[in-house]
Each structure stands twice: as structure tokens, then as C-alpha cells.
Amino acid sequence: MKAFRFKNFDIQQSEKVFRVGTDGVLLGALAQIEQARNVLEVGTGTGLISLMLAQRNPSAQFLGIDINEEAALLTRNNFEHSPFRSRLTNIHQDFKQFETDRKFDLIVSNPPYFEASDSSKDKIARQTVELNFLQLISRSVALLTGEGIFSVIIPYEAGESFTAVAEQSGLFMNRRVEIRGIQQSKPKRLILEFSLKERPLTKLDFTIEKSPRQYSDQYLELTKDFHVFKKA
Incomplete structure (x- = not known):
């Protein structure tokens, strides 16, 4: 399958x-990485999000985890062939059984979000078969530092239930980004960020396209250090 080329690294x-998708790009570009030193990505897939975050923060160390052996091998390959290889490691493991004394300043995830079905397409990556919201949140709470941030991208419709579980687990929402696919449309995704400490809530509206197949100025500015855009 063809590699996806970014300015500073390639994704096999x-x-x-x-595969590489807009959700991962948005989380990689918007998650608050600036103050983090130890970062955990849950469900690495190709490793895209960690690679983007590593480019944004040259001091942070990264650990990726994925239950899918094929994904873990692919992540390792993409990590090893990147300019950030010395700061990136990954493991093949079920996050529900992941144990460590290490605490993380940032935990990021583009989690499975479709209810379980008979479909075999992207079954582990996109259905709540191996990791549901409660399991993801409760394990992340245990692994966060006192000042740490838990950052996810989920469908807009799942926002209310995800937030309820997070709050019941002792987290406070600090940031909410509503993402529209195109101007004037209904929000399709949410980036939600939580921490163990209550802070003022920051809200942001984000639009990917200003018209069909025409990226918005907002998206172009956000991803200018990553995407290789074709010249008009």
C-alpha cells in the first residue's frame, strides 16, 4: 500500500x-503537547499521531501501545524510519492489561467509536470490541500525572456519553474543539481534553473545508508544517 508522505516523515x-485520516491529523496537530515530557498514545495504528506530536515537541519522549500486532509492527517501522526515532518506542499489548510505574503528562487516543457489529472492516480499530470508553478513561486516569492531559478525538454524537464517563472517573474537561467537515454543516467530530484538575474551559470551533475539496484557511494554517499540499 502506498506510503503517505508528510514534510518531515513518511507513514507506511x-x-x-x-489508514492515515483527518481525525489523526487533527489530534496530532491540536493536542496540547507543549508542556509534556512523557507521552502515551493508546491505539497507535500507523503511529501518525505520535510522529506529529514528536515533531511539535522536540523534548518529549513517546510510548505507543496497540493491541493489534500488525499495527504495532507498522508503528515500530514508521518510528524507526523517522527523524524522531530516538524518542519513540512502542509495544504490542492490550491497554487494559498495561501496567507501569511511569506517569504521563499527555495521553492521546483516537479510540474505537462504532458499536460492535458483524462488519469485519477495521474491526478492532473502529469498533468498541477490545476497548470501550470506560476502560480507556479509567486506565488513563491511573496513568496521568497531576498536571497531565488526556486528549481524544471522537464523533460529535459520542461527546455527551464520553464526557459523562470522564467526569464520573474524576476528570475535568479543560478544552472542547468542535470540528465541522465543511462550513455551515453540523459538527462531526470533537477533540476533548481532560485533566485531574479543574481549570477554565476553552472552546474552539474548527472547520476543515470552506467548500467541497477546498481546505479552509484554518486547516491550511494548522497543518502547514506537516502536509505537502499540491500547488494550484
Whole structure:
């Protein structure tokens, strides 16, 4: 399968692993990485999000984890062939059984979000079969530092239930980004960020396209250090 080329690294892809997509790019570009030193990505897929975050913060150390062996191998390959290889490691493991004494300043995830079904397409990566919201949140709470941030991208419709579980687990929402696919449309995704400490809530509206197949100025500015855009 053809590699996806960014300005500073390439992402090798596989038919057996969820491919590079806008959700991952948005989380990689918007997650608050600036103050983080130890970062955990849950469900790495290709490793895209960690690679983007590593480019944004040259001091941070990264650990990726994925239950899918094919994804873990693909992540390792993409990490090892990147300019940030010395700061990136990953493991093949079930996050529900992941144990460590290490605490993380930032935990990021583009989690599975479709209810379980009979479909075999991207079954682990995109269905709540192996990791549901409660499991993801409760394990992340245990691994956060006192000042740490838990950052996810989920469908807009899942926002209310995800937030309820997070709050019941002792987290406070600090940031909410509503993402529209195109101007004037309904929000389709949410980036939600939580921490163990209550802070003022920051809200942001974000639009990907200003018209069909025409990226918005907001998206172009956000991703200018990553995407290789074709010249008009």
C-alpha cells in the first residue's frame, strides 16, 4: 500500500491497519503537547499521531501501545524510519492489561467509536470490541500525572456519553474543539481534553473545508508544517 508522505516523515500503511485520516491529523496537530515530557498514545495504528506530536515537541519522549500486532509492527517501522526515532518506542499489548510505574503528562487516543457489529472492516480499530470508553478513561486516569492531559478525538454524537464517563472517573474537561467537515454543516467530530484538575474551559470551533475539496484557511494554517499540499 502506498506510503503517505508528510514534510518531515513518511507513514507506511497496510490494508490490515486503519489508514492515515483527518481525525489523526487533527489530534496530532491540536493536542496540547507543549508542556509534556512523557507521552502515551493508546491505539497507535500507523503511529501518525505520535510522529506529529514528536515533531511539535522536540523534548518529549513517546510510548505507543496497540493491541493489534500488525499495527504495532507498522508503528515500530514508521518510528524507526523517522527523524524522531530516538524518542519513540512502542509495544504490542492490550491497554487494559498495561501496567507501569511511569506517569504521563499527555495521553492521546483516537479510540474505537462504532458499536460492535458483524462488519469485519477495521474491526478492532473502529469498533468498541477490545476497548470501550470506560476502560480507556479509567486506565488513563491511573496513568496521568497531576498536571497531565488526556486528549481524544471522537464523533460529535459520542461527546455527551464520553464526557459523562470522564467526569464520573474524576476528570475535568479543560478544552472542547468542535470540528465541522465543511462550513455551515453540523459538527462531526470533537477533540476533548481532560485533566485531574479543574481549570477554565476553552472552546474552539474548527472547520476543515470552506467548500467541497477546498481546505479552509484554518486547516491550511494548522497543518502547514506537516502536509505537502499540491500547488494550484
